[in-house]
Amino acid sequence: MADVVETKLREYLKKKALKPGSPLPKELELAEALGVSRNVVREALSRLRMLGMIETRKKRGMILAEPDVLKAFERVLDPLILDKQTLQDLFELRLVLEMGLADILYRRMTEEDLKELESIVDKETGKVRTPFKVKNEIAFHGKLYQMTGNTTFLRFQSMLLPIFEYVVDLRKKDGILSGKVTHRDLLEILKTGTPEDFRQGMKEHLKPHFERLNR
Template sequence: MNDIRFMDINDLSKDLSPIISNTMADLVEVRLREYLKKKSFKPGDALPKELELAEALGVSRNVLREALSRLRMLGMIETKKKRGMVLARPDILGTFERVLDPLIIDNSTLQDIFELRLVLEMGIAELLYIRKTDKDIRELENIAKKEINHDHSFRIKNEIAFHGKLYEMSGNDTLKRFQIMLLPIFDYVVTLEQKPTRGLVSHLDLVEILKTGTVEDFKKGMQAHLQPHFNRLT
């Protein structure tokens, strides 16, 4: 029973090196990464052809292609029939998206992601005040006004639209995409817990603060808006 695979992982994972990879494809993937880094290839640079790589690594073309398939999924390489392989720019969030499924993620991580979104909502204030424009605020106000006198399902859509617009106003596209990915997880956790989600500060209140208030005012307002969610934390 002293097999390393059966030892308690939670206590040791921080001190031990990552679990050794069994398959050749795993090793080849690592080696290819090292190779790309060492040679400091840039996006657009051509890479050796499969047969050369396979021979150099001492593996079959089959195994090599399993590793390449991974890099291709991540967007690190692109291939064409005769041109061969070229290094590409991976979409850093695209890879993230593939794995963000509430039904697979463990509860602890779900909670972490829930909190992460709260952190983003609170931390976005500075960016907002640096970059907000009158046009943005008008559009945001229109979204907020629409939600009056509508049913529940519309409110949810509008909630998403409002906060989405906030991220858009932050001028940070990565952040915006990131929060869109986080939303389903967030909703999943909220729905799971069945708690009231309406804070004392409404969307229209937040718009008003954006118009005339300071960054600090906005932070307080957002905090109050999200208060029901913060109440869930311990």
């Protein structure tokens, strides 16, 4: 029932051709237009508000908002309630993203970005094989996403972090750390190499993860 009313409400709003920022009709008016009770309309409105499609503004009442594609996604990404297969799928998504972002990264990264990345790498201790620390991983890989200039990627990455930590725990059990190519090596590739070099480096860096994938 709630699903049906939600769909009706969406269609009604679309037909009215409301743009982001437009005020919404009053609850009573919507209830009449959809032929349902105010309580039912309120529930449907609540769902759209939850998805970020509707906002309530002081003095202006409800308006149609710019929807936030990741807001709803964020709410279900809780490793405590996700099944193992989904966690695995999402972890693979992260591997795929990191292998695939080279071209956009090279296109958009700035000198400033490289300096920041360098200072992140400098903060990591050790010279050859840095001891594995989640904090370092997040700082380094998060910066890479940010350097793509794509805010959706960046937010996606921060949502995938709980998943990441779940897999890091697994890694500790297996005793597997990262591959031969370190964060510093990747930084050097970004400074002087090509997107192809970077992909090869990243593949080497993520190797223990790729080896753990089932066939």
